[in-house]
Amino acid sequence: MTKTNPGYFFEDYRIGQVIRHAVPRTVAEGERALYHALYPARHALYSSDAFAQDCGLESSPLDDLIAFHTVFGKTVPDISLNARANLGYAEGRWLSPVWPGDTLTSESEVIGLKENSNGKTGVVWVRTRGLNQVGEEVLSYVRWVMVLKRDPAAPAPETVVPELAKVVAPEDLVIPEGLSFDGYDFDLAGEPYRMADYEIGEVIDHVDGVTVEEAEHMMATRLWQNTAKVHFDATFREDGKRLIYGGHVISLARALSFNGLANAQMIVGLNGGAHANPLFAGQTVRAWSEVLDKAETGTPGVGAIRLRLVATNGPGAGLKGEDGKYLPHVLLDLDYWALMPS
Amino acid sequence: MTKTNPGYFFEDYRIGQVIRHAVPRTVAEGERALYHALYPARHALYSSDAFAQDCGLESSPLDDLIAFHTVFGKTVPDISLNARANLGYAEGRWLSPVWPGDTLTSESEVIGLKENSNGKTGVVWVRTRGLNQVGEEVLSYVRWVMVLKRDPAAPAPETVVPELAKVVAPEDLVIPEGLSFDGYDFDLAGEPYRMADYEIGEVIDHVDGVTVEEAEHMMATRLWQNTAKVHFDATFREDGKRLIYGGHVISLARALSFNGLANAQMIVGLNGGAHANPLFAGQTVRAWSEVLDKAETGTPGVGAIRLRLVATNGPGAGLKGEDGKYLPHVLLDLDYWALMPS
Amino acid sequence: MTKTNPGYFFEDYRIGQVIRHAVPRTVAEGERALYHALYPARHALYSSDAFAQDCGLESSPLDDLIAFHTVFGKTVPDISLNARANLGYAEGRWLSPVWPGDTLTSESEVIGLKENSNGKTGVVWVRTRGLNQVGEEVLSYVRWVMVLKRDPAAPAPETVVPELAKVVAPEDLVIPEGLSFDGYDFDLAGEPYRMADYEIGEVIDHVDGVTVEEAEHMMATRLWQNTAKVHFDATFREDGKRLIYGGHVISLARALSFNGLANAQMIVGLNGGAHANPLFAGQTVRAWSEVLDKAETGTPGVGAIRLRLVATNGPGAGLKGEDGKYLPHVLLDLDYWALMPS
Numbered sequence A, B, C: 001m002t003k004t005n006p007g008y009f010f011e012d013y014r015i016g017q018v019i020r021h022a023v024p025r026t027v028a029e030g031e032r033a034l035y036h037a038l039y040p041a042r043h044a045l046y047s048s049d050a051f052a053q054d055c056g057l058e059s060s061p062l063d064d065l066i067a068f069h070t071v072f073g074k075t076v077p078d079i080s081l082n083a084r085a086n087l088g089y090a091e092g093r094w095l096s097p098v099w100p101g102d103t104l105t106s107e108s109e110v111i112g113l114k115e116n117s118n119g120k121t122g123v124v125w126v127r128t129r130g131l132n133q134v135g136e137e138v139l140s141y142v143r144w145v146m147v148l149k150r151d152p153a154a155p156a157p158e159t160v161v162p163e164l165a166k167v168v169a170p171e172d173l174v175i176p177e178g179l180s181f182d183g184y185d186f187d188l189a190g191e192p193y194r195m196a197d198y199e200i201g202e203v204i205d206h207v208d209g210v211t212v213e214e215a216e217h218m219m220a221t222r223l224w225q226n227t228a229k230v231h232f233d234a235t236f237r238e239d240g241k242r243l244i245y246g247g248h249v250i251s252l253a254r255a256l257s258f259n260g261l262a263n264a265q266m267i268v269g270l271n272g273g274a275h276a277n278p279l280f281a282g283q284t285v286r287a288w289s290e291v292l293d294k295a296e297t298g299t300p301g302v303g304a305i306r307l308r309l310v311a312t313n314g315p316g317a318g319l320k321g322e323d324g325k326y327l328p329h330v331l332l333d334l335d336y337w338a339l340m341p342s
Helices: A029-038 A049-054 A064-080 A214-223 A246-256 B029-038 B049-054 B064-080 B214-223 B246-256 C029-038 C049-054 C064-080 C214-223 C246-256
Strands: A018-020 A083-094 A103-115 A121-131 A137-148 A203-205 A266-275 A284-296 A302-313 A330-341 B018-020 B083-094 B103-115 B121-131 B137-148 B203-205 B266-275 B284-296 B302-313 B330-341 C018-020 C083-094 C103-115 C121-131 C137-148 C203-205 C266-275 C284-296 C302-313 C330-341
Touching: A029 A064, A029 A214, A029 B029, A029 B214, A029 C029, A049 B103, A064 A083, A064 A103, A064 A121, A064 A137, A064 A214, A064 A246, A064 A266, A083 A121, A103 A137, A103 C049, A214 A246, A214 B214, A214 C029, A214 C214, A246 A266, A246 A284, A246 A302, A246 A330, A266 A302, B029 B064, B029 B214, B029 C029, B029 C214, B049 C103, B064 B083, B064 B103, B064 B121, B064 B137, B064 B214, B064 B246, B064 B266, B083 B121, B103 B137, B214 B246, B214 C214, B246 B266, B246 B284, B246 B302, B246 B330, B266 B302, C029 C064, C029 C214, C064 C083, C064 C103, C064 C121, C064 C137, C064 C214, C064 C246, C064 C266, C083 C121, C103 C137, C214 C246, C246 C266, C246 C284, C246 C302, C246 C330, C266 C302
Parallel strands: none
Antiparallel strands: A018 A103, A083 A137, A083 A266, A103 A121, A121 A137, A203 A284, A266 A330, A284 A302, A302 A330, B018 B103, B083 B137, B083 B266, B103 B121, B121 B137, B203 B284, B266 B330, B284 B302, B302 B330, C018 C103, C083 C137, C083 C266, C103 C121, C121 C137, C203 C284, C266 C330, C284 C302, C302 C330
């Protein structure tokens, strides 16, 4: 019997099953520095302890996407090893900042199952929770993937499709304890715009482009202990290309969005997201954002802005074709909530 | 109106104008480790807390060039975005070590303006100061760049060309508080030579070469939050090449200079510097140094050595041609003061 | 006279000579993060402070191979600069964990000398010790290399070939103070297997492959301040290839071995090792292990498993040909002891 991990197949999942994912991870100063080396990240609250303290926090937390990637990475050996597609995200909420020195674990509960009509694959919905070393939940989100069946002849489970919110309600967003933008220094943050300066429907082209290298996306993906073969082994795909982890595109696009959205400081909600087309090394990533909504939060002066963040490969325009499908130059279509001075 | 940063054009600068640059940055253990991964840095004082303590410091400071790159990087969106050339440096002084956990900001004062005769560009001189979280100045230097005019028809400002020292006077160099080479361990430092062993005019070939990769220079440049497009976007230049940040060459050459100048521990003055030719990935960087001067400092046993540090692309000999221009293999010609056991 | 390091030649070594290697190095959080970015490392004890504390340690130590590479790297300017081949390792023991913030130095004693019959080279055996900032030994191993003679006419020294143990005796392995697997969480560690579940002779294919990039191996090798030209300078070899540091292969293979040996947590002994064939960027590294032996240690519940770890370039099968030589796809054949729940 082999001792290596064969991963879960579709028929291994049961509604209500809770999977504790392996390998807890302490994240600290080193991960922060690497994040700044791998992505053009400049949001001041994650760059400077002094700036974070002026915003009422004890120090600069680790980037919200470090929390996301670390929690996500742990789920890969149990959820994605035999997955054929990452279909969607919903109901994502950041519940507590992650501080340097915190140790993260994650666990997933199976909340939906639906066999596909071809009998070879099925869709699995999981709610994944990230926990810190004292058991506090730092992140929670739903993700669904298409997973291979081990045995096509295995009987289909009862279909359960969870009802998921299209958007996290603003009142469900968690504002980090102590956060205040009363003493916010717009000069240091890099731009003068507060939430009131953005119109719903406004589109911002983030201008800059980043050409991606193999070493960079592999280092990033390894850092999150995401071990999916397709990202690392050039002999795995027939075309000899290494598929870049979708989360690398999320981080690149979010970092690029600083130019025009420098004050959209903290990510607190993930409403949805699609990895529209694959990215490979050598391509150049650009990004644009659209303001989808704005809301007040329970904390005076702290507004929540809902943004569509689109990453593209090159200069192509538009999002979807007449057939409703993403155009070939679109890499990512992400829908999230961020906090900014209102 | 676009919310992204259009940068400053020549006519936006005024003599006496002070620009507070955006995005404060906390630098710590992670930046130190990355510095050692990206450059072959071996000067013992920046490699070992124990060695630094034996030299009278509380711990190992961050490399002087981490301070330089971080302070410099912040100026890029305001000074270099529409710059066409980085023309020179002068009067650079390191005023206080940067310790892990310090937060750096920077600001620049416009001290010179001169429109070029073509009417399309002008030269801007700025004095840039790097400050830590308690407002202490850690670094100060003058830099001048050639910047595009937004509107060639805009009237030329009054010409002001600052008078700049050719060399920082030895008595103006700041010796870090507590520094002492009395208990200096030459074995651990790597070489037996003190300042007295070097002759003015002596030339040292640093022997080793480093072939540069795209991922490395981009990671380094991002780490300093220097976002100039030309370093990251392979579609920006017509030839599809990414121009390597000149500071990457400085750090490579300084690290290579360990071999022959292992005891030139701390950089305290920058007299001048020219980025003679561009560097691109795939090229191999070498370096040589020339001893330009030697001076005592106010601290007994701590000498100041003035060095020309030349980085080259490949094995070519010589610095300038008969026409007084740098030869094509010369990348960098830097003139700096370092502290070493006298 | 040149001030750069010419390295030691064969006739410079004397039996009993102790060489204190240069450049002490403080290793901390940043090195840990980079290790996780450069290698697919997942052993829980090095990934999580909380997990390490549950195993009786004060926090997560730095990876045993960080200690090895750092200690080894310091020896390169004195031992390997004029070496033509790295011939073997023996009697390696990890004596104390390395904690973030520790400063490492290393020194080597010459314990064997044998001139080769060609008169141009000789074999040098050294016992290298790694020490921390309070002088505690953290690592000790024997290594032998083939070194050039400066002058082929120089007389041969008396031949001394040290007697070296084929295997470190289990009773000589040092169990870190406080280590206990009594509260070991196999879920979090990633696999359910204890030492009793492994059979002597069992072979485990670690399944995954990693395609290696130039930027990655150079960053890793620089991080350990290993400055051998052949790893960094593409103009050094006639074929324009940069030879990858053998230790990079060790770390890659050890990290890959998580899949099937997730509970072989700590490396405590190095019995031997051969770098069978060179690795170059673009190649894909895989690994398999064979269980060579098992032993109890003085600490109840903590077993010692002796493993052969073989790294390969690609899918080829087998280790040695009929001629007793390593097959061309074999990169590394390492023999080590690890601690795991018994």
